[in-house]
Amino acid sequence: MSRNAEAASDPTHPDIAIIGSEIEGMYLARAAADEGLSVVVLDPRPKPGGQLLEGEMLFLDEPLGDNGQVLLQGRMKELFDAFKNGKIRKISEFRAYYDKLVKGIPMESGITLTGVDVRQDPDATGRFVDSVAYRTKNGEEKTVYPRYVVENTDYAALTSQLGLRRIPGMETVFGSPDGSPDYMAASLMLKFKNVDWAVFQKEVMKLSKAQREAKYGSETFVNTTFTWGFGKVGAGYDSGSDEWFLRGLNTVNQRDGEVLINALLVYGVNPSDEASVRRAVEEGKTQTQRIVSYLRKTLPGWSKAEVNGYPDYLYIRDFDRYETEYVLQGTDLMSGRMYWDNVSIGGYEIDLQGTQNSKWGSRKGNPDKYGMPLRSFEAKGYKNVIVAGKNVGASAVAYGSARIQAQTALAAESIGIILGQIKGKYELADMTPDRMKVLQDYIAKKYRITLTGVKANDKTKGLTAAQRELFNQGKLVIP
Template sequence: MSKKQLFMVAAVLVFVLGACAGWFYFKGKAETPAPAAGPAGRELKQVVSVEQLQDKYDVIVVGTDPEGISAAVSAARNGAKTLLIENRQREILGGLMTVGWLNSIDMNWDRTSKPLPGQEQDYFNKGIFREWYKKTEGHSFDVTTAANAFYDLVSKESNIDLYMSAQDVKPIVSEGSAKAVEGITVTKADGSTQDILAKSVIDATQDADIAAAAGVEFTMGREDIGDPNSRMAVTAIFRLKNMDDKAWKLIADRLNGDGDSNTGVSKMSAWGYGKEMSGYLPLDNERTKMRGLNIGRQRDGTILINALHIFNIDGLDPESREEGLELARQEIPNVVEYLKQYKEFENAELDAIAPELYVRETRHMVGLYRLSIIDLLENRDQWDRIAFGSYPADIQRTSPSDDGAIVVHPMKYAVPFRSIVPQDVDGLLVVGRSASYDTLAHGSARVIPTGMAEGQAAGAAAKLAKEHGVTFREMAASKPLIEELQKRLNEQGMELEPYTLEPQPYMKHKNYAGLKAAVYMGLAYGSYGNQAFDLDRASNAQRMVNQMNGARRMFPKQLPGDPYTALKGVEEPAKKPLSLQQACLTIAEAAGLETTREQAINDLLNKSIITQATVDLVADPEQLTDGEAFMLLKDTIESLTDVQL
């Protein structure tokens, strides 16, 4: 064969291989091959616990969700004798992903780079997460594969003692000059108790139960934006059987043909059906609501569906969680009957409901640094970075009347080590969704890859703190120690280099400072790609009142008045252009000032509630834009509170 012929054959092979690999790409739209099915290679490995617990370990990790597995493996590989312990009566590793059946990973895709043709988009947070990820089918996986992959990571580490049978775990807390966690008290399977001491305890429970019991400070749900009784809906994931290759092809055909950029299908997952599910009428329309379907394919011919929102469930209360599961048991059979009207689901049968609810939000720790939504908005780096995020700040519904929101879609932000360190308790690190994030930032940072990166950092930090005889709070203040931690993590597969990104287009707008204020208070949403940040959109009188009411929710003492009073005599305020005079009257009413429509501007200026510089930015006093209204809002908040944005 000539060199020319060889070259042509090679070129054809490259093309074919690239085409075959293309269906792995996370935004795939083409018809997709079936996953390997059948029982071969799918047997669930039995998880074996140690028979005897030692009285002392270097590191104790509580919780066998992915973050805990990563923390334990990291600590063990760094030379620490480690106890990984579970108290939720689980039989397999992986927690939410394998017991709650959340089988699609919210990935931190690296949108600062472009993939090669046919290749998966690169992602942030490698290390132990990548080791596990490569053992699975990808960003949507078979739960048995995932559970076995987690166990494979743990069982290969001789430095890990795994104990799955604890009935209860409580922290041992010293009350000296500085409060510190010194170990745990375990109620074992036989009902006996044992005190186990450790140099470091890593709380990887979903709700930071150990930290809370140790007296660490938290906010609850959306408390930090003035809505303490509200939190995101929980979900019960359910499994359908009789979903064969033909049904999957029909799903792919529907989603590929509906023209919606937010729908799609890949080898193991599909997402869409928003229009179809909008017609579903819940049996209990005050407690449940369906959204579009997130579908995860399994290797045994079943599918998992993440779509049912359940409201007013306290994720910290076992009885409330059981109530959520009971609501799901009542609602989901009705959902399945509704789905049968579509040909792809006509043979579907309900197989089971996940044993654990998908609880999105409970506690938010108050750590040394509280990750804010502005960190995401500005794609900020941190000097003590231990993880990265880029997943959209996805705030799911908080009630049936709420549509949820994508607050911001960051390109890349860093999670600092300080965000896993409690403010006032030593000997303890908190990793996962209950770490130190504001509620809006938590919408992005709560995802599994970020938590596993935190877990890996926590495991390495525990060994480093012991070597240098320092507390975690002392380590968090030491740049040399943090640099050493980052060096070790990079050597162990992480990529934690500093970065600088070009400011996003919205950051270059003259009214960007106002947008920051609105985003900070949850009053402006960017949606996917931040396309909804339109600072030049014409505002209206009703919108200004709504925004001031949102600000009042967060700062009720500083804004004691009723902004609705400003709409007196205004017909159809949602269609009424927002004038500077009307905007200032709305602010004055919210602030509780006695003024008139004509005097409001001068009164606010005289009291320094708004600034002349902001007034001078207004291009047309008879028609303010959203950006100009946000600037007035910013002035108001900064003048009346101690918040500086």
């Protein structure tokens, strides 16, 4: 029996096995399933949803081109539209959205990977994953033989087992005492209730720009939905620990006096170690109690604020990533480079969040827009391994922008469509520019996702070769 026939009749031979349930990979799952492929999700986390649902990272970062050009496309645009107009703000609303997205796709949570069988293709053109063995939460041993396998965790559960080279991380930008790997901080999302947002907005925004910045920090702004800035507020908080830091307050109004803040950074968390994560979550609860007392005294409209529960998990920004067929560089982004195999169009500032060795982090530049190629989502040397979300192939500098959820979600959706279209015709490793053009045209016509013909401003003009190299190393800022 052929692999295609097996996939249709045998759940142990799916077209696609996705490891992890982060929402980015779920867009790939949904698109592939809608294109007629069989998909299974094997999730090492005890509950589905990862960063979005367990970590409650509900402050969505929107990629924009120059002059505020909206770059959102695909299914995630629907989520952003509902988020911006206030229909999806609370965790229950995000959960309902997620459940609708994954409806009908088999998912096993709480699994443990026990083996990955890597084989060499008979024609010696590359390796492939033949099977993935795992243990269910009930102790049952199982194996799947997928046509394609997708890394969709926040700690490289699959790709860390494939013998791939780790892409050098933040230690190459900010350094580390012994050259050991370093990562952007994780966050525990802060949840509060009984905040009078109308008073908060009125009292802050009645100040002039100069007054706001003198009191609260640069770029401070409050509208009916979000806040930015408040760096001085964050800096004024004493966490009592070198491992915890409150930065500027990215706050979203969730309605009914409920707010969510993305600002509390924690350094040194290892997301592949459950004990490390649990310790950080518990310590973060104590920090949250201290922070609400601080904000009651510091911000108008917050005098009655209370803690509104705690997430079960962290927002993990950064961990080990492994080499892909093409690794994006900072100058690729800043020059607005496009690719023959574009699967997404990105456009978000290169924002390197703080690390243990550089608490504040750094912003390196603000690209107009740029392409994200299929090759940056294909594990190097593997014919059937795809990476999703935060596993994107990007250098430490490029990752500051490439990591943004909306951009990698669009890539995942495009790849899911592509896998559906090429099944039975050829393999992903056999992609050519002519074949890709046909697929991009199909995606544009059926799904209204534009991946070709996009022009971008080149913000690297005038840089010497030496300056370009310095930028790619994180040693130069492009204004």
